[in-house]
Amino acid sequence: MLEGAKCVWSTTLSTSLHWEAYTLKSLPSHFQTDYLVELNLPDSSVETLWSGTQDLRKLRHLNLNRCRQLAEIPDLSKAKSLETLCLCDCESLVELHSSLWHLNDLVKLSMRNCTKLKNLPRNISLKSLKTLSLDGCTSIAEFPFVSDNVEELGLSWTAIEVVPPSIECLSKLRDLRLSQCKRLKNLPDTLGGLKSLRHLWLGNSPNVTIFPVLGNGIETLALNGTAIEEVPSTIGDKLSLVFLDMSECQRLQNFPPGLSNLKNLKFLYLRGCTNITELPQIAGEMRKLDLYGTSIKKYGFLSEDEALVMRNRDMDFLKGFLTRYVRNYKKNRNSR
Incomplete structure (x- = not known):
């Protein structure tokens, strides 16, 4: 067992490892992932988790929040059961491993304040994805095309200029965040076709001049600091x-x-x-x-x-x- 780590073993040999502020640049070469279900390394000094491809068939939750030195995400092609991936405030992260975009069980992907992150695929077709948080990713300039199962989409503090008319395909979208988008222009009228949309945040997006077309189910509407x-x-x-x-x-x-x-x-x-x-x-x-x-x-x-x-x-x-x-x-x- 790794010294200083909290590791919980169940009778089925599934493991959960929580090690906050882990100080080394990577996990030990002998670290076994075969039965790993949950890995939490928030506020750690890791630059990379491991080299090569690990057996991650059991892994469901991976939390690397505030790993500010993290430069890359490892190959996750074997993590077919991964449901949540948290990468908030990973300030050194520039791009994501291509294997990430084939994780069809992924439900939540949170990458808030990854300020250097810019290379996202044009089409993020993760069929189980419900929450995508890119708030504070200041280098993101294009609106991501995501699965129509997405319910929460956070794009505040990004460099996005245009929301495409195809947003009408996000029929399950409930929460859309576009605050502090200084380059953002007016939203397309097709936004009004989103019957599930309940919360829209557009505060301090100064180039928005027209009140957005919205469905009648809207509950929260933040338009402060716009030019409407x-x-x-x-x-x-x-x-x-x-x-x-x-x-x-x-x-x-x-x-x-x-x-x-x-x-x-x-x-x-x-x-x-x-x-x-x-x-x-x-x-x-x-x-x-x-x-x-x-x-x-x-x-x-x-x-x-x-x-x-x-x-x-x-x-x-x-x-x-x-x-x-x-x-x-x-x-x-x-x-x-």
Whole structure:
């Protein structure tokens, strides 16, 4: 057994090895992998795991997070049962072994903040893959073509410029992250065909100028720091929307009336939207309404002095306050 390692043996001879901050540049040449099911070496100094091809038929989980000296991934062609591969913050990793793209049992591939990684295959057709995290891979410039089984796709802080219309093929996609993509242009209208999409993150992608076309099942929408000027009237169809962040959208104009249809909306952030002059017609019981830095002067039932105080502070409305606002709004609307 390797000294200092935590190794768990079951009656079936399957093993799990966890060795945090392993200090050598590779595992010993006599290290046996035949019955290895789980290998965890986070925060280690390894540059390579081993040479050649190892018998990894039992291996299901491989965690090399924060192995900042790791320069290469070994041949994984024998790891047919591998389900999760974690390579976050492997800052020296430039490319991945081609065997990786033939692991059809792989469910999760996480490579966040691999800043030198750039050479991904054009078509990642891993049929079992559900989660692909490339957030912070600043050298990635092309949108990856992935299996239509993918449910979570993280591409924030990448150099991607274009999301292809073929994204409509990702029929099971639930979570799409594209925040801090400084080169990213507007998203294709085919995004609206993704009926499973629930969460879209586009914050601080400054070249996005058009409100994205989305299905009505969207729940979380972060568009803060974009150059969007107008919210379409179809916003009123997003009845599942709970969270909407458009803070620091300095070109954004007033909202259409359709916002009042959103009974489930709990969080609305418009901080720093200097062109907003009218209070959005909200409905339901809000938890957070942030209007700091807008140009709103009238707040419904509030006096002008009260409105001025509200406009110049962080508007973290309490539930009771918002309930009172909504009741007054509905009362005034019904009396017309």
